[in-house]
Amino acid sequence: MKVCPEGLYVEPGGFYVDPLRPVERAVVTHGHSDHARPGHAHVLATAGTLAIMRQRLGEGAGAATQTLDYGEAIRIGDVTVRLVPAGHVLGSAQVVLEHEGTRVVVSGDYKRRFDRTCAPFEPVPCDVFITEATFGLPVFRHPPDLGEIDKLLHSLSIFPERSHVVGAYALGKCQRVISLLRAAGYDRPIYLHGALEPICKLYEGFGVPLGELRPATVAAKEELKGALVLAPPGAVADRWARRLTDPVVAMASGWMRVRQRARQRGVELPLVISDHADWDELTQTLDEVAAPEVWVTHGREEALVHHATQRGIRARALALVGFEEEEGA
Amino acid sequence: MKNFSSLIDGLVFMPARNGKIRLLADFFATTPDPDRGWALAALTESLVFHEAKPAAIRQLVAARVDPELFALSYDYVGDLAETVALIWPERPERANSLPPSLTEVVETLRAAKRGQVMGLVEGWLDTLDSSGRFALLKLITGSLRVGVSARLAKTALAEWGKVDLGDLEECWHGLTPPYADLFAWLEGKSDRPAAGKGAGFRPLMLSHPLEEEDMAGLDPADYAAEWKWDGIRVQLAARGGERRIYSRTGDDVSGAFPDIADHMTFDAVLDGELLVARDEGEIAPFNDLQQRLNRKTVTAAMLKEFPAWVRLYDILFDGEEDLRSLPFTERRARLERWHDAVRPRRMDLSPLVPFEGWEALKGLREGSRENSIEGLMLKRKDSVYVAGRPKGPWFKWKRGALTLDTVLMYAQRGHGKRSSYYSDFTFGVWRGEELVPVGKAYFGFTDAELVELDRWVRNRTTRRYGPVREVEPGLVLEVAFDSVHPSNRHKSGLAMRFPRVHRIRWDKPAADADRLETLQAMVVG
Numbered sequence: 001m002k003v004c005p006e007g008l009y010v011e012p013g014g015f016y017v018d019p020l021r022p023v024e025r026a027v028v029t030h031g032h033s034d035h036a037r038p039g040h041a042h043v044l045a046t047a048g049t050l051a052i053m054r055q056r057l058g059e060g061a062g063a064a065t066q067t068l069d070y071g072e073a074i075r076i077g078d079v080t081v082r083l084v085p086a087g088h089v090l091g092s093a094q095v096v097l098e099h100e101g102t103r104v105v106v107s108g109d110y111k112r113r114f115d116r117t118c119a120p121f122e123p124v125p126c127d128v129f130i131t132e133a134t135f136g137l138p139v140f141r142h143p144p145d146l147g148e149i150d151k152l153l154h155s156l157s158i159f160p161e162r163s164h165v166v167g168a169y170a171l172g173k174c175q176r177v178i179s180l181l182r183a184a185g186y187d188r189p190i191y192l193h194g195a196l197e198p199i200c201k202l203y204e205g206f207g208v209p210l211g212e213l214r215p216a217t218v219a220a221k222e223e224l225k226g227a228l229v230l231a232p233p234g235a236v237a238d239r240w241a242r243r244l245t246d247p248v249v250a251m252a253s254g255w256m257r258v259r260q261r262a263r264q265r266g267v268e269l270p271l272v273i274s275d276h277a278d279w280d281e282l283t284q285t286l287d288e289v290a291a292p293e294v295w296v297t298h299g300r301e302e303a304l305v306h307h308a309t310q311r312g313i314r315a316r317a318l319a320l321v322g323f324e325e326e327e328g329a
Numbered sequence: 330m331k332n333f334s335s336l337i338d339g340l341v342f343m344p345a346r347n348g349k350i351r352l353l354a355d356f357f358a359t360t361p362d363p364d365r366g367w368a369l370a371a372l373t374e375s376l377v378f379h380e381a382k383p384a385a386i387r388q389l390v391a392a393r394v395d396p397e398l399f400a401l402s403y404d405y406v407g408d409l410a411e412t413v414a415l416i417w418p419e420r421p422e423r424a425n426s427l428p429p430s431l432t433e434v435v436e437t438l439r440a441a442k443r444g445q446v447m448g449l450v451e452g453w454l455d456t457l458d459s460s461g462r463f464a465l466l467k468l469i470t471g472s473l474r475v476g477v478s479a480r481l482a483k484t485a486l487a488e489w490g491k492v493d494l495g496d497l498e499e500c501w502h503g504l505t506p507p508y509a510d511l512f513a514w515l516e517g518k519s520d521r522p523a524a525g526k527g528a529g530f531r532p533l534m535l536s537h538p539l540e541e542e543d544m545a546g547l548d549p550a551d552y553a554a555e556w557k558w559d560g561i562r563v564q565l566a567a568r569g570g571e572r573r574i575y576s577r578t579g580d581d582v583s584g585a586f587p588d589i590a591d592h593m594t595f596d597a598v599l600d601g602e603l604l605v606a607r608d609e610g611e612i613a614p615f616n617d618l619q620q621r622l623n624r625k626t627v628t629a630a631m632l633k634e635f636p637a638w639v640r641l642y643d644i645l646f647d648g649e650e651d652l653r654s655l656p657f658t659e660r661r662a663r664l665e666r667w668h669d670a671v672r673p674r675r676m677d678l679s680p681l682v683p684f685e686g687w688e689a690l691k692g693l694r695e696g697s698r699e700n701s702i703e704g705l706m707l708k709r710k711d712s713v714y715v716a717g718r719p720k721g722p723w724f725k726w727k728r729g730a731l732t733l734d735t736v737l738m739y740a741q742r743g744h745g746k747r748s749s750y751y752s753d754f755t756f757g758v759w760r761g762e763e764l765v766p767v768g769k770a771y772f773g774f775t776d777a778e779l780v781e782l783d784r785w786v787r788n789r790t791t792r793r794y795g796p797v798r799e800v801e802p803g804l805v806l807e808v809a810f811d812s813v814h815p816s817n818r819h820k821s822g823l824a825m826r827f828p829r830v831h832r833i834r835w836d837k838p839a840a841d842a843d844r845l846e847t848l849q850a851m852v853v854g
Contacts, residue, residue, distance in 0.1 A: 138394065139402045139415035257415065258406055259341050259463075268342050303401045310395065 001097075001104060001128075003318050008106065008130070008297075012099050013079035015044075017106050027081065029108025030092035031056065031171055044068055044076075046083055048091020048118075048206060052171065055198055070119065086110040087121035088275050089172030090203055096124055104128040105289065111274065112281040113145065116183065117175045117208045121285075129291035130318075133299030134276040135254050142254055142278040148271045149180045155248055155269055156228065163224045163244040164269070167233035167251040170196050172275050174230050175203045177252050178210045180273070181228070191216035191224060193231035193240065218243045233265075254278065283307060330457060332360045333368050333431045334464035340475040349477060353485035357512070366507025367435045369486070371468055373479040375506055378438040378446075380471040383409050385447050389454070393418055404796045407742060410466035414459050428456045432507075434465065479579065480532075480717075490515025498716065502529025528571035530579040531598060531645055531653075532716030533564060536706065536723035543724070544687050552707045553657060554682040554690060557725055558640050559615045559703040559811075559826075560604035561622065565639065567593040568646070574603075585624050588637045592674040597667065598646040599639075600714075602679065604701065606638035610677050612701035615826055616814045640679045641668065642706075645714060653714040660714065694728050703811065704728045730809040731851055732831055734842045736764055737804040740786040741797045743771065750779055751786040751798065754830070756806050757821070760845040764802055765821040767848060773809070773829035782833070805834035805842050813851050823848055 002009050007019035015025035022039030029035055029045075031052030036045075038060030045053070046068065053061040068074055070093065073082045078100075083093035088109040095106040105126040112121050135142075156164055168174040174196045181190065189212040192200065200210055214220070216229045225245050235241065236249050251267045254274030262270035277285065286294060286308060294308045294315040301317035308315035336356045343349050353372075357365050370376045390399055390413050399416060406412040429437075437449060450469060454462050467473045483501065487494040492515065500522045504511050513519040563582070564575040572593040574583045583590050586603070605613040605621065613635070620635050621627065644664040645653055652660050661681070668678055682705065684690040694705050704727035712722035735756035743752035753771040757764040774782065785804060792799040809831035816824030823845075 137402045137405055138398050139406055139412060141415070259338075259411055260407060263342060270342065300401070300405065303398050306395075306397050306401070 008318075010079055010097060013077040013081070013097070015042075015076055017095050018108065025076070026062070027095050028053070029086065029095060029106065030088055032089070032109070035108065036061075042066070044074070044081070046070065046091040046093050049093070050091075051202060051206070052091060052199070055202055084122050084124055085119035087112065087115060087118060090118045090175070090206055090208070092118060094121075094124065096126070102127050104130065105291070106130045107132055107285075109134070109276055110285075111277045112285065113142075115176055115275075116179045117172070117203060123285060123288035126289055126291045128293045128295065129286065129289045130295045130297060131282065131285070131304070132276065133282060133296045133301045133304040135274065135278050136282055136296070136300040136302075136304040138279045138303070140254060140257055140278045141280055142257070142272050142274050145180050145273055146184060148252075148273050149177075149184045151269065152181075152228075152250060152271060153184060153186065155250075156226070159248055160226050161245075163227055163229055163247045165229045165231055165236050165241060165244055165247045165249055166271070167236040167249070167253070167265075167267075168196075168230050169253075169275075170232055171199050173252055173273070175200060175208060175210060176275065177230065177271075177273060178213070179208065182209070182211050186228070187211065188228070189214045191220065191227050191229040193229070193235055195232050195235070196230055216243070221245070286311070286313065330428050330431050330434065330461050330464065332356065332364065333371075334457075334460040336368065337464045337467065337473065337475055338460050340477055343476075346481065349481060350485040350488060353477070353482060354489035357486065357489055357515075362509055362512060363507035364431045366509060366512065367431050369482060369508055370435075370506035371473060372475075372477050372482045374472065376435065376468075376471075378435070378469075379441065379443040381446055381450060381466075381469040383470065386410075386413055386450075386466065386470070389413075389447060389451055390416065404742070410463055410470060413454075413466055414463035417454055417459070417462055420455055426456045428458075428461055429453055434468070438469065486511075486515060490517075492521075495716075496521060498532060499524045502527065528566035528568040528573040528598075530564060530566065530573070530575045530581075532579070533562065533577055533600065534643075534714050534716065534723065535577075535718040536725045537718060537720050539707065539724035539726040547687075547707075549684070549686050549690070551709055551711070553661070553710055554684055555642070555679050555706050555708070556682060556697070557703045557706045557727065558602040558604060558612070558679065559701050560602040560612075560618055560640075563601060563603045563639065564645075565589070565593055565597075565599040565601065567595055567597060569596070585621065585627050586637050587627065588632050589639055589675055592676070595671050595673060596648045597644060597671075599641055599664075600643035600645060601639040601641040601676070604638045604640060605635045606675075607636060610638065612638070612640075614701070614812075614814050616816060616824060637675065639676045641676055642679050643714065656711040656713060657708050658710045694726060697728060702728075727811070730811060730827075730831070731813070732807055732809045733758065733767075733848055733851075734834065734837065735767065735806050735808050736802050736839045736842045737786075737800055737806055738764055738766055738802065739797050739799050740782075750783045752779055752783070754782070754806065756808060758843050758845050758848060760821070765845060766819050767821045767823055767845070768808065768810070768819070768825040768828040770806070770808060770828045770830050773831060774833065778833060802839045805837040805839055806830050807832040807834055813848060815852065821845055821848070823852065 006016055006021045006023055008017045015027055016023050017027050018029055018035040019026050025042045026040040027044045028049055031049050036053050038057045041063045043062030043065045050065050050067055068083050070083055070085055073080050080098040082096040084096055086092040086094045086108050088111055094108055097104040103126040105124050109132050110121050168177050178190055191214050193216055200213055204210055221243050248268055250269035250271055251265060252271040252273040254276055255261045256270035256272045282304060294313050296304050296317045305315040305317050339352045340349055343352055394416055402416055403412045453465055483497055484494055487497050503523055510522045514521050562577045566573045572590050573581055574586050574589060576582050605617040617635050644660055644667055647667055652663055707724040709722045735758050737754055738757045739755040740751035741753040743750050755766050755769045757766040786798055786800055789800045789803060790798040791801050808828050810825035810828040812826045813823050818824050
């Protein structure tokens with residue numbers, strides 16, 4: 001196992017995990033664009049991830065693709081590979097690698113809290129745990145999701161004439177927010193920016209019910225008054241949003257926990273909803289997988305490395321470049 | 330505390346001035362006395378209790394959180410109160426104890442001895458949620474910084490109570506927290522409280538920068554000119570035995586300038602420029618004044634080495650008589666008469682500058698390279714003294730800036746709104762083969778340029794020192810500044826006054842930036 005310019009390379013198997021550049025063989029943890037990049041010759045992933053890659057990348061999803069179900073084992077070179085749910089987005093997986101009695105787990109991106117739109121994270125005890133650390137600082141503690149959804153519904157009740165536009169990442173966050181709204185009893189139509197529609201359809205195809213969704217077109221301007229609208233984070237303050245009347249700008253992201261970050265984005269209603277583990281989930285996971293060695297791939301790795309070291313774990317930061325700090329995280 | 334912390338949160342996220350006024354008005358309408366009064370006092374910085382020092386707050390949190398994790402978090406978040414509010418470990422028993430009301434917090438703090446404050450704060454932090462912790466910490470460190478000035482708070486009060494803002498300003502100085510009489514008036518339950526008789530702050534009259542295109546429309550005969558002195562604008566208020574020196578924003582800085590306050594043995598309210606002057610009226614560079622600023626008290630050695638002086642611009646009250654509604658020329662005559670009669674020590678008059686037409690005045694302005702002069706002030710001869718910054722009656726006309734091509738050396742993350750951007754830049758010039766830092770600037774660029782600069786810094790970092798990054802010498806910043814003085818603050822031995830980024834020279838190679846000798850030659854006096 002080593003770090004190359006292309007990404008994380010599993011030498012005895014001759015393949016990469018989430019490579020940044022086109023390679024011969026890739027195992028992909030999930031469909032976000034910084035992990036699922038185009039142009040690999042062979043791609044191994046879950047059915048959900050491959051479907052997302054095909055939708056987003058078309059031909060670029062991989063010359064040859066192979067589905068591996070959660071829990072199923074496959075042999076590549078001298079390595080046994082399994083995919084285990086990561087709880088991040090639909091199809092997201094941890095990669096469990098076994099070679100000569102040593103087990104390495106690559107977490108990909110993950111979270112620990114309940115999410116009806118994807119399979120829940122399963123901790124796998126291992127010798128080396130390679131983890132993300134997007135929210136690897138103890139200031140990041142995501143509050144309960146439904147409390148945040150309540151804030152949104154409360155605002156809708158105070159300002160019934162204003163559209164509420166929620167900035168949400170197209171893959172995962174959008175469907176999660178819709179699913180949470182439905183769980184909280186919101187049964188009116190939810191309006192979508194065009195960029196969000198295909199992934200929502202794909203989720204529904206995988207058996208995730210999202211209720212009635214309508215396109216937020218310019219023609220619907222009247223209908224959009226007082227409605228809930230979801231859009232990619234970049235669009236909520238852009239020209240696209242002119243179709244909305246005096247909108248309340250909300251953003252669903254773990255970054256919203258830090259006031260100044262929310263303020264920078266011009267957000268009036270910050271919603272702390274994240275698809276990444278918060279500090280407590282990261283440290284809980286380190287405890288559960290009980291790996292004597294931890295590598296941190298991307299995020300705020302220093303603090304997590306420090307925490308792990310304090311607990312007697314050999315820890316190091318890989319400082320993998322190329323993983324974006326997406327604003328919708 | 331709940332209403333108050335929701336208000337603080339709302340204000341933090343509300344960028345629009347009118348939105349802030351609405352939130353404030355709503356808060357005053359729905360929060361009972363005395364909570365709303367204490368909140369108003371907090372917003373207008375009129376609360377007096379033993380403030381908590383940032384160091385004491387760090388100590389509290391150090392007992393609960395690993396110091397390394399705290400340091401990393403603080404570096405990321407960029408604001409002490411917010412970092413502590415977010416990182417404070419919640420205890421499960423929190424649900425069993427009731428969080429305090431704002432009134433309870435304020436009254437307890439006002440009665441507390443200095444040594445008790447942090448113990449109280451620790452107990453409250455354990456019972457509040459993260460919004461409540463944030464509001465509490467902002468409150469006890471003495472500045473809320475939620476983008477609400479005292480004036481904006483008063484504007485919201487006036488709008489909500491449907492009274493005239495000027496009316497409210499006049500009586501404001503006679504009021505004390507928690508302002509029950511004020512709220513009774515605003516709710517129409519009683520008459521306006523009486524205007525204060527003491528040495529309260531009267532809002533200053535401010536000027537607009539003069540643009541070249543403005544001049545065509547102005548008749549030089551309508552204006553009087555005087556030098557704009559390079560110091561700190563102050564108001565001297567000596568009424569009924571009380572003596573106060575206020576900064577432009579109404580902060581009481583009397584304690585730091587006893588060498589002026591001691592001589593305020595008169596009964597008047599004056600407007601002037603605070604300077605440092607050795608001998609009688611020989612003005613020292615701004616750098617000397619800086620030694621005296623931002624201090625609560627002052628040592629005998631400082632008083633001797635950097636003696637303060639006030640150059641008077643205007644007179645607002647002569648005894649009981651309010652002169653603010655007189656035109657400038659009449660006030661000026663009154664000021665001169667008053668000064669002749671009183672002859673206060675450590676003060677003199679700012680002389681008027683006679684001139685014939687704009688061209689001649691322009692020549693005077695460019696000719697003044699004296700350190701203590703920033704430029705010229707133009708005041709309409711018929712202008713009455715009003716609060717704020719009306720456009721037209723007063724203009725400031727700063728002299729042209731100096732510029733220098735420097736090389737970016739270090740960048741530091743900003744605070745507040747810029748906490749995720751590298752926005753504070755240290756730049757240097759060549760001395761032989763090495764770069765020596767000559768100054769720091771954190772404005773002068775657009776938001777779009779900041780994004781570019783931030784990216785450049787991240788991609789060209791060579792070393793990190795905590796929140797500071799050293800970058801490769803590859804970006805030329807054309808820096809504008811008003812003047813340059815000898816200083817021991819920088820390795821170069823020079824310090825700039827008002828440095829700002831004038832242009833980012835993406836095109837210019839670092840080797841072509843200016844040399845230290847060039848800057849040394851710009852030192853005057």
